[in-house]
Amino acid sequence: MTKFSDLTRMPDARGHFGPYGGRFVSETLSFALDELEKIYLDLRDDPAFQAEFDHDMAYYVGRPSPLYHAKRWSRELGGAQIWLKREDLNHTGAHKVNNTIGQALLAKKSGKPRVIAETGAGQHGVATATVAARLGLECEVYMGAADVERQKLNVYRMHLLGAKVIPVESGTRTLKDAMNEALRDWVTNVDNTFYIIGTVAGPHPYPMLVRDFNAVVGREARRQSLEQIGRLPDALIACVGGGSNALGLFYPFVEDDDVAMYGVEAGGDGVETGRHAAPLSSNAPRGVLHGNRTYLMSDEAGQVSDTHSISAGLDYPGVGPEHALWKDVGRVKYVTANDREVLEAFRELTHMEGIMPALESAHALAYAKVLAPTMRPDQHIVVNLSGRGDKDIMTVAKLDGVEF
């Protein structure tokens, strides 16, 4: 059996995960990334910093989040037992806050008075606006104009929290364009601005530190599995856009060879139609975007492709570099769920368990529906319920033909 013990020792000193990752940025940002790396490496193993992070996790975010046994849904599917890691119950409603709390602590240490962020579904934007409000930092959030339209509720939440949301009209008007614009802001205001990246992508050290802050999810899930199931689960499932919630859950299990892992990408209209956001499962070519090398959906000329997904949070042509490596070494199996299957899973969990998942997280649930029936009732699957679905009610209502 393959041993994966090397995987916890990534990235290397220059931020490479095998051939992926790195620091592909224009020169102006190099010093800011060096500075961030130094701040993080100094603090990472500092017990006082860890204690401050843990304290915020417990008393501000409300951790640990429960590991919930979805008994009724498991029975309905007629196979493995499904356990939901309830990141939806965190303050601000998703796993995103784990990372923003961590990066806000770094921002505080850096002494910079202003934070910026990019956001797709708005969950990272809300989480950033939240920590900025709490620390009294000026906050501006870049959001693709198309996403501003489909996530109005989160836009207003950010506004209420005192953040300024800047709609990005360039390119495809989605998450990748928001990230371009945030990078342009950062290069201009690098002296007084801390860039809180929301996923395990971007230039080194972001993929590493975003993973580390989110790994609290997997550490808890591992401990809770031992307590509640009496052993480690047989499989983990999480959705993958940039891939932060998946890395957060998977990373503490990566050396547990008997735990299978499934990353579920956005299949959109179906991978075969080309209208999707699944660079790993569609075998997209390698490429470089937003500071790192990874699998990247692009055309033959190297222009980045338009993507499609019902969920704004997964609508991204690239993926975190660590996932790219994990695909290559076979540690994680990357699959897709298309928009139709996702909506079905959204409705099913809502009806059967009284839990309304985010459309992003519903991708993971859609794959649980495929996987569970192939397993025995004495086997166990942990699904990362990475966020709650309140923000998606308008999207679902529109599909149902309901207007408010």
Added chain:
Amino acid sequence: MNRIDQRFTDLKHQGRKALIPFITAGDPAPDHTVGFMHALVEAGADIIELGVPFSDPMADGPVIQKACERALKHGTCLSHLFTMVEEFRQSDTTTPVVLMGYLNPVERLGYQAFADQAASAGVDGVLTVDMPPEEADEFGPILKARGLASIFLVAPTTSNERAATICAHGEGYLYYVSLKGVTGSASLNADDVASHLAPLREMTGLPLCVGFGIRDGATAAEVAKVADGVIVGSALINQIAENVDTPEIIPGLLKAVLGEMRHSMDALNRN
């Protein structure tokens, strides 16, 4: 000798500074690019930086972003650029041409294929905005083997330690980014530029060229006092953007903008 090195050697003998225009290839349409290049040379360009259009130009302001969008509407890609340079070389064998752009189109084509095609088309140097020397271990030697200069950026935020690394890897010239920001940003501060160039002079014999924030003859001349070359992009591309429906008048406008800079820079010598 590489055309870039030759050009700087000649300029040094003449006591003149390099004027380096940047335009995005394929803007407003691929048919115009070679004509624009010749017009720029007629107006006094010493080196031409030809932008490779990219869907996600992260280091560029709105002017060059829109130039990329116009070029991409016509599907302009690297193979078109090679054809353009080849065509340009039919009547201009001396003006160096530098391809400037982002890494992904190059990665997609493959480093080796890129270097082979660029060299045989008559390209002289390559500046990849999102590829610092630390990531160029593989690409750098491939370019070098084809006689293509690897040109790197130095920013106001670059530490002396990093600058030394960049100088050690750089060829052709160093591109000093005059300000923190994207292309087309507010005007630069010439004193600030001078204070940053001084330590670079100690580190390298490479010509130091300055870009970002150069709008007109006056700023070009200011910079030319302290630098070996002046790079101008957005000021030229504005002319293209404002006249996309009448592309026949663009060469004249490019010549007027660049000519004024040439005149102001050369006037320094006569004073």
